[in-house]
Amino acid sequence: xxxxxxxxxxxxxxxxxxxxxxxxxxxxxxxxxxxxxxxxxxxxxxxxxxxxxxxxxxxxxxxxxxxxxxxxxxxxxxxxxxxxxxxxxxxxxxxxxxxxxxxxxxxxxxxxxxxxxxxxxxxxxxxxxxxxxxxxxxxxxxxxxxxxxxxxxxxxxxxxxxxxxxxxxxxxxxxxxxxxxxxxxxxxxxxxxxxxxxxxxxxxxxxxxxxxxxxxxxxxxxxxxxxxxxxxxxxxxxxxxxxxxxxxxxxxxxxxxxxxxxxxxxxxxxxxxxxxxxxxxxxxxxxxxxxxxxxxxxxxxxxxxxxxxxxxxxxxxxxxxxxxxxxxxxxxxxxxxxxxxxxxxxxxxxxxxxxxxxxxxxxxxxxxxxxxxxxxxxxxxxxxxxxxxxxxxxxxxxxxxxxxxxxxxxxxxxxxxxxxxxxxxxxxxxxxxxxxxxxxxxxxxxxxxxxxxxxxxxxxxxxxxxxxxxxxxxxxx
Amino acid sequence: xxxxxxxxxxxxxxxxxxxxxxxxxxxxxxxxxxxxxxxxxxxxxxxxxxxxxxxxxxxxxxxxxxxxxxxxxxxxxxxxxxxxxxxxxxxxxxxxxxxxxxxxxxxxxxxxxxxxxxxxxxxxxxxxxxxxxxxxxxxxxxxxxxxxxxxxxxxxxxxxxxxxxxxxxxxxxxxxxxxxxxxxxxxxxxxxxxxxxxxxxxxxxxxxxxxxxxxxxxxxxxxxxxxxxxxxxxxxxxxxxxxxxxxxxxxxxxxxxxxxxxxxxxxxxxxxxxxxxxxxxxxxxxxxxxxxxx
Numbered sequence: 009x010x011x012x013x014x015x016x017x018x019x020x021x022x023x024x025x026x027x028x029x030x031x032x033x034x035x036x037x038x039x040x041x042x043x044x045x046x047x048x049x050x051x052x053x054x055x056x057x058x059x060x061x062x063x064x065x066x067x068x069x070x071x072x073x074x075x076x077x078x079x080x081x082x083x084x085x086x087x088x089x090x091x092x093x094x095x096x097x098x099x100x101x102x103x104x105x106x107x108x109x110x111x112x113x114x115x116x117x118x119x120x121x122x123x124x125x126x127x128x129x130x131x132x133x134x135x136x137x138x139x140x141x142x143x144x145x146x147x148x149x150x151x152x153x154x155x156x157x158x159x160x161x162x163x164x165x166x167x168x169x170x171x172x173x174x175x176x177x178x179x180x181x182x183x184x185x186x187x188x189x190x191x192x193x194x195x196x197x198x199x200x201x202x203x204x205x206x207x208x209x210x211x212x213x214x215x216x217x218x219x220x221x222x223x224x225x226x227x228x229x230x231x232x233x234x235x236x237x238x239x240x241x242x243x244x245x246x247x248x249x250x251x252x253x254x255x256x257x258x259x260x261x262x263x264x265x266x267x268x269x270x271x272x273x274x275x276x277x278x279x280x281x282x283x284x285x286x287x288x289x290x291x292x293x294x295x296x297x298x299x300x301x302x303x304x305x306x307x308x309x310x311x312x313x314x315x316x317x318x319x320x321x322x323x324x325x326x327x328x329x330x331x332x333x334x335x336x337x338x339x340x341x342x343x344x345x346x347x348x349x350x351x352x353x354x355x356x357x358x359x360x361x362x363x364x365x366x367x368x369x370x371x372x373x374x375x376x377x378x379x380x381x382x383x384x385x386x387x388x389x390x391x392x393x394x395x396x397x398x399x400x401x402x403x404x405x406x407x408x409x410x411x412x413x414x415x416x417x418x419x420x421x422x423x424x425x426x427x428x429x430x431x432x433x434x435x436x437x438x439x440x441x442x443x444x445x446x447x448x449x450x451x452x453x454x455x456x457x458x459x460x461x462x463x464x465x466x467x468x469x470x471x472x473x474x475x476x477x478x479x480x481x482x483x484x485x
Numbered sequence: 486x487x488x489x490x491x492x493x494x495x496x497x498x499x500x501x502x503x504x505x506x507x508x509x510x511x512x513x514x515x516x517x518x519x520x521x522x523x524x525x526x527x528x529x530x531x532x533x534x535x536x537x538x539x540x541x542x543x544x545x546x547x548x549x550x551x552x553x554x555x556x557x558x559x560x561x562x563x564x565x566x567x568x569x570x571x572x573x574x575x576x577x578x579x580x581x582x583x584x585x586x587x588x589x590x591x592x593x594x595x596x597x598x599x600x601x602x603x604x605x606x607x608x609x610x611x612x613x614x615x616x617x618x619x620x621x622x623x624x625x626x627x628x629x630x631x632x633x634x635x636x637x638x639x640x641x642x643x644x645x646x647x648x649x650x651x652x653x654x655x656x657x658x659x660x661x662x663x664x665x666x667x668x669x670x671x672x673x674x675x676x677x678x679x680x681x682x683x684x685x686x687x688x689x690x691x692x693x694x695x696x697x698x699x700x701x702x703x704x705x706x707x708x709x710x711x712x713x714x715x716x717x718x719x720x721x722x723x724x725x726x727x728x729x730x731x732x733x734x735x736x737x738x739x740x741x742x743x744x745x746x747x748x749x750x751x752x753x754x755x756x757x758x759x760x761x762x763x764x765x766x767x768x769x770x771x772x773x774x775x776x777x778x779x
Contacts, residue, residue, distance in 0.1 A: 087533050100532075107526055109533065206533040212757030242537035243760055320757050323565050326576020327530045342571045342623075369567075369752035378754075 009034045014078045014172040014226045021066060021077045028066065028077030031172075032059035032121050035079045038170045039123070046145045047155070047164040049084055051124040052091060058121045065119070073119035074233055080115070081165050081174040084125040085132055085208040086217065088112050095208050096140040097130045099353040102334045109206020110238045111175065111217050118233050123171055126161030130355045132177055132210045133321065134158050135185055135427050138418055139357045146414070148190040149453055153411040156186030159220065163190040166220045173221040173230060179210045180313055181406075181431025183218035184443035188456025189411035191445040193227050193473070194220045198463045199438035200245040202231075203238030211320035212243070214313075214435040224444065224474040228252035231466060247464050255467035256474045261295030263472060266399040270306040271430060280405045283447050283455060287403070290480055299399070303391045306433075308384045313432035314425055315368050315381035322365025325358070360421060389437045392460075396439075400468050402460040404430050406443040410453035430458060440466045444473045446480060490719075492712055493641035493682045493689060494649060495603075498656055500635040500666045501610065501674040502545050508609045508633035509536030509579060509759075516672050520626040528631035530574030535758045538563070542633035543762065545665045546586045546607040547772050549635055552659050555590030555605055557769055562761040563607075566751040571623065572611040574630060581606035582753045584761075592639070594651050601640045608634050635665065641682060641689060646708035650701045653677060663776055670699055679708060683715045683725070690715075691725040695739055697732050707732040711739055 009031055012020070020026055032055055039048050062077040082088060085095040087105035089112075094100040112122070129139035137145040137160025145160040147153035148167035155164045159176025163186035166174050176183040178196035187194025196218045204215055217234070221227040232253065237246040267288070275281050288298050330336040330349025337348040350359075368377035395402060407427065417424040434441035440463070443456040457476070461469040507514050510527035526534035550557050561584040565577035585606035591599040612630035616623045637656060644652070657668045657675055668675040679698065684690035695711060698704050710732075715725055730739040 093533075095532075103532075105533070106531065107533070205535050208532045209758075212535075239537075241535045241758075243535070243758055319754060323567050323577055323752070323754055326567055326569065327532065327574065329569055329576055331571055332530075332574065343569070346569050366752060369754055371750050371752075374752075 011169050011222070012172065013223045014075060014221065015223070015229060017078050017172055018074070018076055022072060024066070028059040028062040028121060029056060031077065032056060032079045032123070035123055035169075035171050038168065039165070042168045042170060044146070044151070045148065045155075045164050045168065046143050047127055047161040047168070048081065048170065049094070049096065049125050049127050049142055049161070050092060052122060055079070055121055055123050062119055062121060073117065075115065075230070076119035077121060078119065078172045079121045079123050081123050081126050081162060081171040082112065083159050083162050083174070083176045084128050085177055086112060086175055087206040087208075088122060091125070093125070093208070095131045096128045096142055097354065097358070098141045099328055099335060099349065100333060101141070105206075107206065110203035110240055111234045112206060114234055126159070126165055126174060128161055129158035130358050131208065131321075131325070132158040132179055132182055133357050133361050135181065135424055136412075136417065137161065137186070138414065139355055141355055144414060147411045147453070150411070150451070152413055153453065154189065154414055156189035156411060158182040160186045162220045163187050163192060163194065166190070166192045166222060173219060173226055176218050176220050177207055177210070178216050178218045178435065179214045180317060180435050181428050183220060184406050184431050184441060184456070184458060185427070187220055188406035188443045188445070188454065191454030192220055192222060193224050193442065193444050193477070194218060195227050195231065195442040195466070195469070196434055196440065197231060197235060197466060198245070198440045199435070200243055201235050201440070201464065201466070203241040203244045205238055205240040209324040211317040211324070213320065214317055216435070224442075224470055224477050225253060225256060227442070228256060228470040228474070245464070250467045252467055252470050256471050258475060258478070260291060260472055260475045263296045263401065263468070264399040265291060265296050265298045266395050266402045267298065267300045268306060268395070268402065268404065269300050269302045270304065271404050272300070274429065275405050275408060278409055279449050280409060280455065284403070284405070287446060287457060287476065287480065290476070294475070294479075301395055303388075303395070305384065305388050305391055309388060309433055309436065310425060310429060312381045312384045312388065313428070313436055314364070315377050316385060316436070318361040318365035319369050319378050320365070322362045322369065325362050328354075357421070385436050388433070392433070392437045392439065396462040400461070401472055404433075404458045404460060406430060406456035406458040410449040410451050410455060434460055439463055440469055442469050442473050444477050446476065489685055490716055491684050491687070491690075492643060494644050494708070495641040495680040495692075496639045496649065496652060497678045498637040498653070499676045500637070500660055500668060502542055502633040502635050503664065503666045504539055504541045504545065504633050506539055507631040508539050508542050508607065509631055512631065514632050515628070518628055520624070520628060522628065524627040524630070528574070529627050530576070536579065538759060538762065539633060542607055543586065544772055545633075546605060546635055547764065547769065548663060548776055549637065549660060549665055550587030550590065550605045551769070551773050551776060552663055553590040553592055553602055553605065553637070555587035555602060557587050557764065558584065560584065560761055560763050561586050563756045563759045564753045565756050566753060568749050568751060570611070571625060572614045574612060574627065578609060578611060579756055579759075580608040592652055592655050594648060594655065598648070600642050600644065600648070600652050603638045603640045605635065605637050608636055610634050635660070641680070646705040649679060649708055650704050653704070664779060679704070681708065681711050681715065683712065683719065685719070691727050693725065693727065694729045695732055696729060696742070703732055703734050706734075706737060707739060710737065714739070
């Protein structure tokens with residue numbers, strides 16, 4: 009049962025090679041085994057019961073749902089009715105979700121078994137999973153290194169075979185960066201492709217729910233089930249959803265790949281650059297056409313992101329005023345309850361972003377910061393659109409390098425923010441992007457490649473990503 | 486002496502639209518129901534819930550725009566007005582600020598005078614809080630949270646207290662006969678704030694808002710009282726403070742409730758959960774027809 013993909017599990021369950029309960033018990037053992045990583049915050053006590061229910065379905069025969077009996081984990085900011093959903097915050101430590109996210113409903117309809125919820129940076133704010141109120145999650149391959157964030161728990165759980173796949177949310181790289189640091193596949197879909205209903209909002213215009221998986225094919229298969237219009241999220245798109253798995257053709261001949269000079273320059277002295285040269289050579293050998301193009305606005309991407317995202321976050325966080333949600337700290341009036349609750353129950357990084365957001369939205373600074381950032385975002389968006397008019401895909405690094413050491417950046421928030429240099433773009437421009445494991449760095453830890461595509465063109469990304477992950481290693485290493 | 490003064494009066498009218506459901510969720514909009522029986526994750530502001538716009542509320546706001554000869558905008562959106570209050574479950578109110586549904590327009594009085602409007606827009610109501618019950622607790626009823634509110638904002642116009650009363654009567658009659666709201670004042674369906682500013686030259690004076698007005702008699706008395714108060718203050722070399730005052734109908738005076746120092750910075754931001762709405766000429770023609778054939 010070791011290291012199976014979701015697609016393999018479905019096959020084996022259908023062929024009665026093992027039961028849903030068997031595979032669920034295997035993963036529960038794995039979760040127990042890697043407890044020290046702190047990837048999983050809670051194992052749901054009804055996982056076995058749910059697995060047995062799926063086994064009954066298998067017993068009945070007939071057409072089985074697409075993910076029958078596949079055990080998975082949820083990031084702690086995606087709601088599952090009746091279960092705690094805390095966003096790894098003290099403030100929501102005991103908050104029980106009164107409804108399920110649309111993605112959870114769609115996956116349950118497809119037959120999954122939800123094993124539990126995974127660790128993350130509090131309210132998804134962070135890039136190392138060190139901002140969790142319940143302690144950091146450690147890298148899957150090295151206990152002294154970060155797992156990445158904010159969906160660090162989900163990435164580590166997939167990498168160490170604690171589940172078949174996991175969900176994460178990605179507002180500025182929170183699926184792709186931990187996927188890269190732990191050597192797995194993580195896709196952030198086009199903004200609005202997947203319903204956000206039931207995801208605790210960080211920044212609505214940038215928030216997406218993505219899949220962390222062991223293979224590109226799994227990711228494609230699961231994304232087809234999750235994506236599509238949802239009446240409960242009026243911002244979700246009604247563009248038809250492709251059968252992404254069917255679009256994987258095992259060929260990249262004629263595909264046009266663009267590289268952005270400004271991104272390449274940023275990694276010129278690093279092992280990422282050498283790796284890039286190798287991948288480019290590989291793609292060209294298989295018939296892809298690679299060109300480099302310039303996008304001078306790119307250097308403004310980080311300040312743009314760190315203006316827009318906190319602005320929206322500050323507003324979204326208002327609802328946690330200590331009046332309705334447990335936990336709460338008492339006071340002698342409504343205002344003091346709010347101040348006391350937020351002061352003592354929210355973590356440092358969350359408070360920092362609330363302050364930042366309130367600052368850029370204040371009437372005095374709105375034009376100079378927020379509006380300006382929106383203007384730059386539009387410029388960067390049209391730059392990318394222009395590139396993707398002539399090209400199918402853009403290749404970028406996911407990160408500067410391997411996972412960094414725990415506590416090495418916690419005292420310097422800006423150095424932490426710089427790590428998001430390559431991932432925030434896809435959220436700002438609203439386009440889909442994947443991170444796939446392609447190599448190992450000097451410390452023996454995984455390195456990822458990021459592939460960005462045009463809006464709603466997840467198919468092209470999956471096809472390229474599958475080709476590279478299937479053939480790169482065997483042919484070129 | 487008195488004739489040197491220029492009196493400008495601005496009026497904000499808040500009208501509960503008669504829609505079956507609330508402005509941004511599917512909950513029934515019903516007055517007088519048991520507390521917290523018409524609520525859902527959206528109007529309770531629960532994390533993970535996402536609002537969606539009630540099309541009928543938008544159309545009714547457009548109709549109000551047409552009734553009062555305003556410019557219906559082809560593109561508009563909703564913004565968040567951020568502030569903390571126990572009656573505001575999300576910590577922000579969904580309002581329209583920089584892109585209202587309708588701008589301009591006027592209300593015509595019987596003497597032919599046109600009271601110019603600034604804008605007509607749609608926003609959501611807050612919840613109802615009953616402070617300090619017998620046992621020292623405050624209670625929140627979310628039934629009203631998220632109910633669709635039509636707001637008609639006039640420009641500062643030179644007008645008399647009698648004309649203010651007539652303006653409000655005309656607005657109420659027209660909105661009611663168009664079927665957009667029952668405008669029952671006692672149920673809070675028709676509320677208004679009046680701002681008065683007085684100056685000696687052509688510059689606009691400092692704005693003072695008066696709340697808590699219901700009857701025509703109160704309006705006339707309060708407006709006249711406030712004009713007199715401000716004039717004598719200016720005459721004696723005093724300074725008018727920007728503030729909100731409340732009319733005390735028993736003592737026949739106004740008193741301060743919110744001085745300027747407490748004015749909030751609402752940090753408006755376009756609501757990330759709601760798309761920009763586009764309206765076509767055909768939509769407007771259809772709504773205009775619906776108004777005519779009522």
